[in-house]
Amino acid sequence: MHKSALAVLAVSLALPLSALAADSYTIDPAHTYPNFTINHLGFSTMHGRFDKTSGKVTLDRAAKTGSVEIAIETGSVSTGFEKRNDHLKSPDFFNAAEFPTITFKSTAFHFKGNTPSSVDGNLTISGVTKPVTLTIDAFTCGAHPMNKKEMCGADASAQIKRSDFGIKYGLPAIGDDVKLQFEIEALKN
Amino acid sequence: MQQLLNHPAVQAGFAPFLVALIAAELFQRVKLSGLAIIAGFAVTVYLASNFNFDPLTASRKIVLLGLISAVLGLVLTQIRLHLFSLLLPALGGAAAVWVVIRILQQHPLQTALLWGAGCAAYVATLIWSMNRMENDPVRSSTAATALGMGTGGAALVGASALLGQFGLSLGSAAAAPFLILMASNRTIPTGLAFTLPLALIAGLTGCVAVLSANMPWYVLPILAVIPVSAMVIPLPKQSMRIQIMLLTLLTFAIASGAVYATWRIAGDVPF
Numbered sequence: 001m002h003k004s005a006l007a008v009l010a011v012s013l014a015l016p017l018s019a020l021a022a023d024s025y026t027i028d029p030a031h032t033y034p035n036f037t038i039n040h041l042g043f044s045t046m047h048g049r050f051d052k053t054s055g056k057v058t059l060d061r062a063a064k065t066g067s068v069e070i071a072i073e074t075g076s077v078s079t080g081f082e083k084r085n086d087h088l089k090s091p092d093f094f095n096a097a098e099f100p101t102i103t104f105k106s107t108a109f110h111f112k113g114n115t116p117s118s119v120d121g122n123l124t125i126s127g128v129t130k131p132v133t134l135t136i137d138a139f140t141c142g143a144h145p146m147n148k149k150e151m152c153g154a155d156a157s158a159q160i161k162r163s164d165f166g167i168k169y170g171l172p173a174i175g176d177d178v179k180l181q182f183e184i185e186a187l188k189n
Numbered sequence: 190m191q192q193l194l195n196h197p198a199v200q201a202g203f204a205p206f207l208v209a210l211i212a213a214e215l216f217q218r219v220k221l222s223g224l225a226i227i228a229g230f231a232v233t234v235y236l237a238s239n240f241n242f243d244p245l246t247a248s249r250k251i252v253l254l255g256l257i258s259a260v261l262g263l264v265l266t267q268i269r270l271h272l273f274s275l276l277l278p279a280l281g282g283a284a285a286v287w288v289v290i291r292i293l294q295q296h297p298l299q300t301a302l303l304w305g306a307g308c309a310a311y312v313a314t315l316i317w318s319m320n321r322m323e324n325d326p327v328r329s330s331t332a333a334t335a336l337g338m339g340t341g342g343a344a345l346v347g348a349s350a351l352l353g354q355f356g357l358s359l360g361s362a363a364a365a366p367f368l369i370l371m372a373s374n375r376t377i378p379t380g381l382a383f384t385l386p387l388a389l390i391a392g393l394t395g396c397v398a399v400l401s402a403n404m405p406w407y408v409l410p411i412l413a414v415i416p417v418s419a420m421v422i423p424l425p426k427q428s429m430r431i432q433i434m435l436l437t438l439l440t441f442a443i444a445s446g447a448v449y450a451t452w453r454i455a456g457d458v459p460f
Contacts, residue, residue: 083348083456083457086348086402086403086455087348087349087350089348090348090349090352090401090402091246091247091248091349091351091352091397091401091402092348092349092350092351095246095401096401097292097295097400097401098246098247098291098292098295098401100295126244126246127244127246128244166241166244168238169350169351172195173195
């Protein structure tokens with residue numbers, strides 16, 4: 001009886017401790033921008049980005065696990081030219097009216113030492129979900145120099161083919177290969 | 190060859206016109222020249238986006254419903270089901286709501302109801318007015334050509350090449366029986382197999398262009414005037430060519446107005 005009571009106590013103490021071991025963060029939309037580059041007619045590489053992103057990250061560096069969920073507002077696509085933005089929002093490309101968000105949900109974190117090196121996950125664009133691996137090119141955690149809040153930041157990248165997501169307008173003149181570049185900052189909850 | 194087939198003008202202009210011309214001539218003996226419209230549209234879909242229905246987006250629903258409506262029109266041309274034919278505008282209106290439902294779900298209820306009702310009314314009006322001309326190939330083919338060109342032109346200017354191609358392919362395909370009428374000065378049978386898919390595809394394309402691109406809503410009532418005016422305008426009992434020319438002047442002036450109204454809002458084509 002005495003032993004089992006101790007066991008219950010140990011388990012009940014251990015559960016919240018393990019839950020606490022994973023730090024949770026909320027993405028800072030003012031410092032998180034998914035960017036993309038695509039070849040234009042074989043002449044140049046065009047750049048664009050999405051202006052509105054939200055999401056959550058959890059990270060357990062001791063257990064080398066984590067999770068990330070990112071939602072990108074399709075209608076916030078910006079290339080510096082309003083008419084092209086409108087075209088990118090149309091059914092020819094992102095179909096923002098029908099699919100207002102692009103999502104990325106992680107399935108596995110990979111670490112090199114104590115630092116995350118890549119994230120496997122499912123990227124959903126225009127209702128099509130495909131597995132994508134985000135390579136983490138830079139990763140830093142620490143205190144914000146001004147407000148002293150704990151935060152993490154990362155640069156991540158991935159390469160996709162837009163045709164895999166059913167976006168086939170202008171192929172092959174407008175490139176099929178799209179490089180995604182994420183700049184992410186997240187504040188600890 | 191592939192480079193040629195990738196060209197938007199071939200995909201939405203030359204190819205559907207050529208295929209529709211062949212289909213109109215081929216099926217003339219069995220009085221099914223109306224199939225020209227879906228034959229031309231199907232070629233554009235095949236060249237521009239292929240017959241892929243997953244995920245079932247609004248534009249893919251247009252393709253699916255277009256094919257179904259062609260079969261339905263064919264059946265109704267052969268077997269006269271008068272009462273069922275009267276229901277077609279209502280069915281078209283319901284189909285319009287189904288096509289744009291995912292877009293409507295992104296908006297507040299009041300906006301969604303307004304847009305859904307507007308789309309349904311627009312598609313129902315087109316189906317009703319085009320079907321009224323099913324046995325008048327002069328009026329129906331002229332109205333169809335102008336409606337297709339007007340819808341396609343406005344959708345193209347309104348920032349969607351795919352929807353623009355849908356509309357323009359209808360116009361190009363409808364121009365085939367139109368050209369046969371002009372050249373031969375004799376009527377060719379079109380029927381519901383012609384008017385139903387034309388009205389449904391054009392109507393749905395217009396709705397989706399308004400809801401997902403930059404085509405202003407008031408372009409839809411302008412486009413709806415095309416078949417209505419072609420239906421009611423009195424024509425001189427002279428040669429068919431003169432009738433066609435008068436109808437062409439009227440309907441293309443309205444179609445040009447629709448494209449101009451879109452251009453005023455959306456500006457130049459971005460591609």
